[in-house]
């Protein structure tokens with residue numbers, strides 16, 4: 423039987439394994455077949471019990487803040503998952519139902535249910551509800567992180583500096599990629615109602631989701647796309663990452679964040695391949711700092727703070743200083759509509775907003791500037807926080823993610839330290855357009871976005 427590090431596996435209820443028709447894998451946060459430890463764990467249980475394995479995905483049209491852009495990308499990935507599972511004799515059942523309800527219903531005929539782990543409030547609620555309702559074990563496998571969140575730390579960390587040594591101490595132990603485990607019994611003959619994914623546009627249109635945001639230009643969902651991007655990154659970009667990653671006029675980042683967000687690729691093989699790559703140590707370290715330390719710092723924040731999605735989650739010093747400067751005059755005070763439509767006086771900010779609206783992915787360096795300026799140009803800091811999060815989650819393909827909540831919060835002082843006091847920002851770090859110009863050709867960036 424495939425042995426996972428025990429810290430990745432948690433039993434969410436105390437029910438006994440039953441003698442029923444199949445083992446159920448409730449796929450939620452790990453939308454892939456490659457390096458999917460929850461799937462491997464479920465296969466090993468199915469083989470041990472000599473039962474077929476059925477995989478279930480609940481397709482709720484009401485996931486908070488998700489729109490046509492996100493659903494299209496996600497279903498492109500699920501279409502690949504369906505074909506890959508079919509090739510090894512595993513049925514994928516996709517139903518238009520709230521996931522926790524669908525999982526509970528299908529667990530009635532299951533010996534046990536395995537699922538992956540999610541950290542946002544809604545994902546945790548779904549799993550707790552299902553654990554309480556199921557009459558068979560619900561086992562959770564945490565596989566979208568290198569170091570499991572509670573192994574890394576038992577509290578909300580102050581900054582990357584405090585989390586980093588804890589991650590580094592555990593990193594190599596959790597960098598193992600599982601071997602593929604083949605199911606012995608096929609479930610393809612079992613009959614279930616399932617959404618037809620052959621035509622993704624038609625499937626999204628049948629869901630009737632918010633169609634006000636177009637499909638993302640230049641990004642197609644799916645694990646094979648993610649793996650192609652990873653190969654390209656390893657071959658052509660990793661070595662140049664330290665020098666060029668903060669320059670949005672060139673494409674030197676991995677562009678993996680949308681795929682990581684939907685679990686279409688696991689951070690474990692990405693980190694393992696980068697560690698083994700033939701590239702300078704400085705480049706590998708710089709990338710692994712982002713992929714592991716920064717990403718898992720975001721998960722730490724979301725997991726330990728109930729207020730990750732609001733101004734209330736910021737550190738006290740940041741809330742105090744921003745509140746003290748609440749009444750400071752703003753040189754510009756833009757409405758949500760003006761911001762959304764990229765109608766500010768600042769060509770660099772407008773370019774960043776336009777890049778996000780059209781492509782579904784703003785360059786990482788511009789995200790910091792973009793968030794800081796929303797703080798500068800909105801009446802109050804709590805309102806600015808909400809506006810930044812709203813736009814981020816609406817347009818970014820990787821939005822509605824722990825990294826997004828943490829990235830927005832960073833613009834307001836989270837995981838940072840106090841700086842010299844100034845109007846509006848108080849002691850929160852400030853950024854201006856001259857800073858952009860010192861780093862790269864900001865006017866070229868504007869021209870690049872105009873050509874999209």
Ligand SMILES: Cc1cc2nc3c(=O)[nH]c(=O)nc-3n(C[C@H](O)[C@H](O)[C@H](O)COP(=O)(O)OP(=O)(O)OC[C@H]3O[C@@H](n4cnc5c(N)ncnc54)[C@H](O)[C@@H]3O)c2cc1C
Nearest residue numbers: 675676677678679712713716717786789793821825826829
């Ligand atoms: C205001 C603001 C909003 C953001 N919103 C999001 C969001 O909604 N979703 C999202 O995934 N990231 C968000 N980020 C973090 C970061 O900008 C993106 O993860 C990064 O730009 C993704 O591009 P990439 O995959 O090409 O990154 P690369 O530079 O290739 O990095 C590789 C991976 O490391 C992780 N990573 C990189 N930078 C960070 C960071 N600062 N914090 C945490 N993890 C990081 C990501 O998983 C990324 O895919 C935000 C940052 C800010 C300042």
